[in-house]
Structures are given as structure tokens and as C-alpha cells.
Amino acid sequence: MPVKRSDKTPMPQRDPTGRAQDFDEVNEGYCFSHAMFEAERCLRCQDPVCMEGCPVRIPISDFVHAIAAGDLARAASILRTANPLPGICGRVCPQESQCELKCHMAKRFGPVAVGHLERFVADWERSQPVGETPPAPWQSARVAVVGSGPAGLVCAGQLARQGYPVTVYEALHAPGGVLRYGIPEFRLPNAILDWEIDALKRLGVEFVNNVIIGKTITLDNLFDRYGFAAVFIGTGAGLPKFLGIPGENLNGVYSANEFLTRINLMQAFQFPEADTPLKVGKRVAVIGSGNTAMDAVRSARRMGAEQALVVYRRSEAEMTARVEEYHHAIEEGVKFHWLTNPVEVIGDDDGWVAGLKCLRMELGEPDESGRARPVPIEGSELVFPVDNVVLSIGTTPNPLLAKTTPGLATHSWGGLVVDEKKGETSRRRVYAGGDAVTGAATVILAAGAGKSAAEAIHQDLSAGL
Amino acid sequence: MAAIQEKRPLTPITKLLRVHAPLIAESANAGQFVIVRVRERGERIPLTITDYDRDRGLVTIVVQEVGVTTRCLGALQEGDEILDIVGPLGEAPQLQPGGHIIGVGGGYGAAALLCLMRERKEQGDRTTVIVGARHKDLLILVDELREVCDNLELCTDDGSAGFKGLVTERLQQLIDGDQSQRPDYVLAIGPMPMMRAVADTTRDTGIATQASLDPLMIDGTGMCGGCRVTIGGEVKFACVDGPFFDAHQVDFDEAVQRSKMYVKEESLAACRQSESGTG
Missing domain, CATH: 1.10.1060.10 (Alpha-helical ferredoxin)
Structure with a gap:
């Protein structure tokens, strides 16, 4: 060779x-x-x-x-x-x-x-021109997919290829989950997402928006009233974490979820042509170092922030974002403040954000995660004068479905308990995968879980288990 | 899409809409809310479920035309469709049945009391409703409310109907009145200053009081955190933890401040809408 x-x-x-x-x-x-x-x-x-x-x-x-x-x-x-x-x-x-x-x-x-x-x-x-219409679903057992993020879409697509009639339920007014509300157009244009969803529709997958399983329809009713033979839960990890520091509820402090949802799902970047506003000042601090933090800080630049900065308590080596996103952010003028731990959001007299007070950190002994523990440096307090603070410090699984579904077991941190091999939950014929099971991870891991679950569902349904 | 089956003006800027939304009607409980979106690129706004009819698959909402989206919604006619409606969201208030409950409604908040008070009455509560407005023509759903409670108290600023004064003044009178008038529970639904005043009225009386908060919201499922409120020093999401909270524990200063976050943008959008004559 x-x-x-x-x-x-x-x-x-x-x-x-x-x-x-x-x-x-x-x-x-x-x-x-x-x-x-x-x-x-x-x-x-x-x-x-x-x-x-x-x-x-x-x-x-x-x-x-x-x-x-x-x-x-x-x-x-x-x-x-x-x-x-x-x-x-x-x-x-x-x-x-x-x-x-x-x-x-x-x-x-x-x-x-x-x-x-x-x-x-x-x-x-x-x-290319759209190819021939695939055959209509030929299996008699119907499958419901809860959530239309990457796990749900992949699970639906794989099941549809096996001939199952699949219905995907989405709580928001447009399908895609985090691909729609979270990832900005400059990384993933909505037109691409729309095309991929249309491709699933051509396979026979049905999409129902504006339905919250657990609220509008209970999980039990999906079986009893709607006659589904199996349910896949791909409800993601949509609950934003907050730091619990003073000033976090001041006007101008957003979770990354809110910040990005206003921009991506609600198209606030087109306000007032679009009806949903988002207030972005000249100086924006984003707390966190993951891909979502990069999406938020780069979106802040595009919303008009002249100074966009990332504040993270650990060092560059512990950053969890993709290197490509990090480089793109630097190229676009984002400034990074490593080993900097936010301790308070400072407000003005009208209740708006005026600054972000932080402590400088140094790396100490490794902590439970194996990463060097950041330790505050005494007397290192500093204040960034900023107009907005965006918290991008992680999300946890949304408890809404588990709360309203008897017998659906969760871990103490909110993730759904599943059988590792099949992805089946504590409820028979109810499968789950993606962030709802693992906590916040990547699109492709969710897609992988959706694909494995589709295989397990197909096996169980065809074996009549 | 949800078709509007019936539309009724209640005041010049308040409309009652009966909407065909069978899934929501089937699972709704009194005190819950829906989120609607009225047009493409439109915003999502929460609206209280005023009533529901499971048999006919209808959900009743009352909308006060104060901003771009509510004006668009109010402009829809019977037969028109609401682009998106999702729910039921939030939780019904947790109250022990069997006492005397006073529901206090200000402005279009009175509408939200309709099915709440009917349910309380059905569960064996003695129900009093106090509703207030500036003038008698601005009082809404008076006949309907009279049907669902044992005692309806009207208040107007100008004395054109019922008690002349604020709802909280009438509430104070009932609290100070004889044992049969004094409430065991108070439920406040309306503008923030009114709910705050109700909380202040009952604060030192030991009467359990709940307020229905309606902060800015996007998804309504706990995802954005935009609706966070501080209750007894703890941060809660009004969409999933609420909308009812112990009124005595609510940080009203913060809630009022947060509700004003987009005042400038809202008036800019409203001006544009008026100028273009659309919506």
C-alpha cells in the first residue's frame, strides 16, 4: 500500500x-x-x-x-x-x-x-431529485416515539425502514429537539434539519407537534387508547442548571437554553420581523466551556455583542467543546478567561446585569472526576463589566414524563433507568435512549442509542416478547 | 391547529375564545394553562385555561389585547384557526377541600377563577369570588361566575357596581367580618400588584394564600428557565412548579422586575403593528 x-x-x-x-x-x-x-x-x-x-x-x-x-x-x-x-x-x-x-x-x-x-x-x-416513494409501512405493530431530537429521529427512521408505522410526538411547535432549539443556524441550518425530517416523512414517519407526553397524553394512554405496541422515549436533557450565585435572576441573565431557543427556535435575530425579542447588550459573558457555550457566545457576537467572553473555572485543557468550535470562536473575536470562577452577578439600580464578579483559580489536586480541582486564589477578585450573562453549565433530563408515569424508574440525578443491552426501561415495551438516559452528551451518541433501541424494539416485537 | 368555535367580546379589549382542542380538553384541570402561537415567526405566550368541555373537546381561553400576539389572537374570528396550541401545562393548585375559599380576580384574571371555583364548589368548598375592575362595564363573566360560586362580590373603582373600592379592601372586610365570611383559603389571580396586595392583606392572618404567577415563558415545559421566580428564597420554574405558589413566599419585587424585561421591545413591536395595521 x-x-x-x-x-x-x-x-x-x-x-x-x-x-x-x-x-x-x-x-x-x-x-x-x-x-x-x-x-x-x-x-x-x-x-x-x-x-x-x-x-x-x-x-x-x-x-x-x-x-x-x-x-x-x-x-x-x-x-x-x-x-x-x-x-x-x-x-x-x-x-x-x-x-x-x-x-x-x-x-x-x-x-x-x-x-x-x-x-x-x-x-x-x-x-438530487427525490427518489421513488418507499413502500408504505407493512408491519402491523405501531411504535410511538416521544421527542423528536436526534435519538427519536434516528429511532423513528430505523423503525420505518423495518416497515413499522411510527408516530413522533414533539412538545414544541416544530420538530428537531435540540437540533432545532439548541444548535444555531451557523452550524446547522434549519433547512438541513427540515430536509432530513422530510426524508423521514417520505419513509412514512408521522410527526405530531404540540403534544407533551405525560401532560397532553399519558404514556399509559399511548398503549391503552392509541394502541401503540412499543414506545421509545428520547426526551433529552432539557432542564438547565443554574449556579445558585447571587444575582442570577437579574434581568439579562439567561440559561443557554433560553438564549439559544429565543434565537434558533423563535428567530429572535429577526426581531421585530419575528415577534420574539432577545436583549443582547454590547458585552456578554458566557459561563461554561462546552459546545453549547461556544454556540451561545458565537450567537452573542452575531446578535451584536462587541465583547463576547467565555468564563470557565477550569483551564483550557479541561474545555469540553470541540476544538473546531473553539477555533471558530477565537477567529470570531471571542475572548476566553480560563481558571475564572463566577461568584456573583452584579446588578444596577433597575435590576439589570451590570457586571460579573469572579475569582481567579489555580489547579490543585485531582477531584472525583480525575481532573485537577480548581482552587480559588485569595484576593483575586475581579469584575467583568457586562450587560448579559449566559449560563451554559449543563442540563439534566426533564423530569416531566417520569413524574407523570407510574413505574418509570429514574436515577437520583433524573436519568431514566434502562437495561443496557436493549435500552428497555422499567416499564415493559417502553425503551429510552439519548440524553434522557445518559445525561447531556452528543448528538451522535443519542443517535446511536436511538438506533440500538430500534433494533431491540424490532427484535422484541417480531419475537412477540 | 385549533379552530375557534365561538368568540365573544367581554370588554372592548378582552375576548373569550372557545377553541377546538380535544386532547387538551380531555386532560385539562382547573388552574392549568396553555401556550399558543398565532402566526409564523410569532411568539409563544401562556394563557390560563378558563374552562374546558371534555365532551365537546373545547377549551376556553380569555385574551386581553395588550401586545402584538394578544392582538393577533383577538383579531381571529370564529372558524379561524390558532396556529399552535399546547397543554395542559403547569399544575392545578393544591388545596385541601372542605373550607371557605375566596377567589380574588383582577381584570381578566377573573376568567381564570371560573372553572377553579366550580371545581372547588363541587368538591365541597364554600366559595366566594371577589372580582374587581375600574368600571362595571369592565367586569367580565359576572353571570358565569355567579353560577359557580356561593357568593359573588363585585368591586369597582367608581362604585358603578357592587362595592366601591379595591378587591383587597373588600377582602379585608370579609376577613374582619363574622366567622361565616372569613376565608380558610385565598386564591389570587390577576395583575401582579393586585396579587401582591392580596398577599399583604392575608400575610398576618394565617390564611393560606396562593397566587397564580404568569412570568415570561417560552416552552412551558421547564426547558428555558425564563419563567424562574423566587419562592421563599428558592428558585422555581413557574411553568412546571407553578403557576400557583404560596403568595406570602413570593418575591414580588423580583417577579415585577423580571416581567418588565422586554417592555421596550414590546412597545416597539406594538407601534410597528399599529402603523402597519396588520395583525
Whole structure:
């Protein structure tokens, strides 16, 4: 096998100054020649370890070879069979810690750009005329999916491919869950999400918005009254955490969920053409270091903040965001304050945010998580003068469904208890996966859980268990 | 989509809408609310469920046209459809049955008392409703309320009907009155200053008092945290923990302050709406 001495083909992206003014997508995507060149870099390993790194087990080398052979239709078909959301995963997956981490090319050059290629194929597929209508569902057992985020969408798609009539219930007025309300358009345009959902509708999946299972319809009624044979719960981790520091309820303090939902779901960036406002001042501090924090701080820039800063009590090494998002944020002028722990939000006379008081930290002995414990430095108090504070310090599973469903067991922290092999909950024929089970994690892990649960549901239903 | 089956003006700016929403009607309890969105790119606003009819699949809401969305909603006619409606949200108030309950309603808050007080009466409570407005023409649902309670007390600022004065003044009289008039529980639904005044009226009397808070809200399922309120020093989400809270524990200063977060934006949007004549 000849050594292919080239580095990973970079993703073309928009100029940082221009892109920080709007919500259009930052990454522009590969052109055909980029994709062909990049696909050729794949070593065609006997043992394609990349696939082991993929939570939905996409046959990566197969689809990459199909691109190299110029057969994009085959590449698309391989991808879509394994993952109903390639256009989304190609954009938001942390490939660097999954498939691309395993890639043999990664050791000497850069890994094959699996994510960029996945996106390329999905975008190509989207530009093609819609194919033949697939056959109508042929199974008699119907399945309900609660929540239309990544876990629910993938579970619905995989079940539909097996011939099941599937109904997806969504509490909000538009489907997509965190893909809709959380991830901003500059990373995942709504048009892509809409297209992927339409593809599921073509497979026969039915979407019902504005229904909260546990409130509008109880879980028991899904079986008893609506006649579903199985239910998959993919309700995510939507409950925002707060720090519990003084001043947190001042005007101008938002959870990242509220901040991003106003922008993404409610389109506050178009106010007053859109009816939902969002007040963003000239200086915005975002607390946290995950992908959501990056989404929030980069959104703040786009909403007009001249100074957008990230404040995090640990160091850069403990940051949980993807490196790509971190770099994009830096390019767009975001300033990072590591080892800085917020202790109070300071208000003005009218009850609005005026500043964020913090303590500088230093790293001490490792804590329970194995990471160095940040310890406050005495007398290091400082105040950032800011107009808004956005808290992006994590979310926990929403207790609403468990609270209203007898016998649905949860862990003390709110996650649903499931049988690890099948994803079945303490209730028979009720399965769960994604953040509702694991706590806040990634889109692709949720997708993987949705896919496994679909397999388990199919097995149980066909075995009549 | 939910079709409007009946529309009735209650005052020049207050409309009653009976909406076909069978799933919500079936699972609704008195005191819960819905969230509606009236047009594409429109905002989501919470509205109390005034009444429900499970057999006919109808939910009644009362809307006071004070902002862009409520004006759009109020402009809809019978046969028109509400773009999105979701619910029932929040929890019904937890009150032990078997006592004398006084429901105090200010402005369009009176509407929210309708099915609440009917339910209390059915559960064996003695029910008094005190509703107030500036003038008798602004009192709403008087006949309907009279049917669902044992005693209806009207208050007007100008004395054009019932007691001349504030609802809290009448409430004070009942508290100071004989044992048959004194309430065991008080439920306050209306504008924040009124609920605060009710809380102050009963604070030192030992009478359990609940207020129905309606802060800014987006999803209504606990996701955004925009509706957080401080109750007895603890942060609660009005959408899932409420909307009813111990009125004596509510941090009204904070609640009032937070309710004014978007005043400028709201008036800007309202001006635009008036100028364009749409909505």
C-alpha cells in the first residue's frame, strides 16, 4: 500500500469578520474535487477501525470508496441506511474523538476527513431529485416515539425502514429537539434539519407537534387508547442548571437554553420581523466551556455583542467543546478567561446585569472526576463589566414524563433507568435512549442509542416478547 | 391547529375564545394553562385555561389585547384557526377541600377563577369570588361566575357596581367580618400588584394564600428557565412548579422586575403593528 503523503483537506469556511455578522453557515462544504481527493486518501485498511469509533456504525470505508469511485448515489445509500441523519451528523459530530481518531492516517498525517465527506454526500443527495416513494409501512405493530431530537429521529427512521408505522410526538411547535432549539443556524441550518425530517416523512414517519407526553397524553394512554405496541422515549436533557450565585435572576441573565431557543427556535435575530425579542447588550459573558457555550457566545457576537467572553473555572485543557468550535470562536473575536470562577452577578439600580464578579483559580489536586480541582486564589477578585450573562453549565433530563408515569424508574440525578443491552426501561415495551438516559452528551451518541433501541424494539416485537 | 368555535367580546379589549382542542380538553384541570402561537415567526405566550368541555373537546381561553400576539389572537374570528396550541401545562393548585375559599380576580384574571371555583364548589368548598375592575362595564363573566360560586362580590373603582373600592379592601372586610365570611383559603389571580396586595392583606392572618404567577415563558415545559421566580428564597420554574405558589413566599419585587424585561421591545413591536395595521 503506497503511503499517501497529504494532509487532511481543510474545510472551506467563510471569512470570520463577515460571518460573525450573520447566522448563515460558517463551513461551506467540500466541492466535488475536494471530496474526490480526500476520499482517495483513505488507505482502504483490511480492518477498517474507523467504524469502531462510530456510535451508529456507519460502514465508513465503503461510503468513502464509493465517493472515490465517483458513485455518489451508492455513497448516499450506504450512509442513509446506517444513519438517517447524515447531513446533520456530518456537520455536528465530534469526529476527531470518534471515527477520525481511529483512522490509521491520523498517526502520520491527518485522518481522512470522514465528517466532511459525510456532509458532502448528504449535501449532494439533497441536491438530487427525490427518489421513488418507499413502500408504505407493512408491519402491523405501531411504535410511538416521544421527542423528536436526534435519538427519536434516528429511532423513528430505523423503525420505518423495518416497515413499522411510527408516530413522533414533539412538545414544541416544530420538530428537531435540540437540533432545532439548541444548535444555531451557523452550524446547522434549519433547512438541513427540515430536509432530513422530510426524508423521514417520505419513509412514512408521522410527526405530531404540540403534544407533551405525560401532560397532553399519558404514556399509559399511548398503549391503552392509541394502541401503540412499543414506545421509545428520547426526551433529552432539557432542564438547565443554574449556579445558585447571587444575582442570577437579574434581568439579562439567561440559561443557554433560553438564549439559544429565543434565537434558533423563535428567530429572535429577526426581531421585530419575528415577534420574539432577545436583549443582547454590547458585552456578554458566557459561563461554561462546552459546545453549547461556544454556540451561545458565537450567537452573542452575531446578535451584536462587541465583547463576547467565555468564563470557565477550569483551564483550557479541561474545555469540553470541540476544538473546531473553539477555533471558530477565537477567529470570531471571542475572548476566553480560563481558571475564572463566577461568584456573583452584579446588578444596577433597575435590576439589570451590570457586571460579573469572579475569582481567579489555580489547579490543585485531582477531584472525583480525575481532573485537577480548581482552587480559588485569595484576593483575586475581579469584575467583568457586562450587560448579559449566559449560563451554559449543563442540563439534566426533564423530569416531566417520569413524574407523570407510574413505574418509570429514574436515577437520583433524573436519568431514566434502562437495561443496557436493549435500552428497555422499567416499564415493559417502553425503551429510552439519548440524553434522557445518559445525561447531556452528543448528538451522535443519542443517535446511536436511538438506533440500538430500534433494533431491540424490532427484535422484541417480531419475537412477540 | 385549533379552530375557534365561538368568540365573544367581554370588554372592548378582552375576548373569550372557545377553541377546538380535544386532547387538551380531555386532560385539562382547573388552574392549568396553555401556550399558543398565532402566526409564523410569532411568539409563544401562556394563557390560563378558563374552562374546558371534555365532551365537546373545547377549551376556553380569555385574551386581553395588550401586545402584538394578544392582538393577533383577538383579531381571529370564529372558524379561524390558532396556529399552535399546547397543554395542559403547569399544575392545578393544591388545596385541601372542605373550607371557605375566596377567589380574588383582577381584570381578566377573573376568567381564570371560573372553572377553579366550580371545581372547588363541587368538591365541597364554600366559595366566594371577589372580582374587581375600574368600571362595571369592565367586569367580565359576572353571570358565569355567579353560577359557580356561593357568593359573588363585585368591586369597582367608581362604585358603578357592587362595592366601591379595591378587591383587597373588600377582602379585608370579609376577613374582619363574622366567622361565616372569613376565608380558610385565598386564591389570587390577576395583575401582579393586585396579587401582591392580596398577599399583604392575608400575610398576618394565617390564611393560606396562593397566587397564580404568569412570568415570561417560552416552552412551558421547564426547558428555558425564563419563567424562574423566587419562592421563599428558592428558585422555581413557574411553568412546571407553578403557576400557583404560596403568595406570602413570593418575591414580588423580583417577579415585577423580571416581567418588565422586554417592555421596550414590546412597545416597539406594538407601534410597528399599529402603523402597519396588520395583525
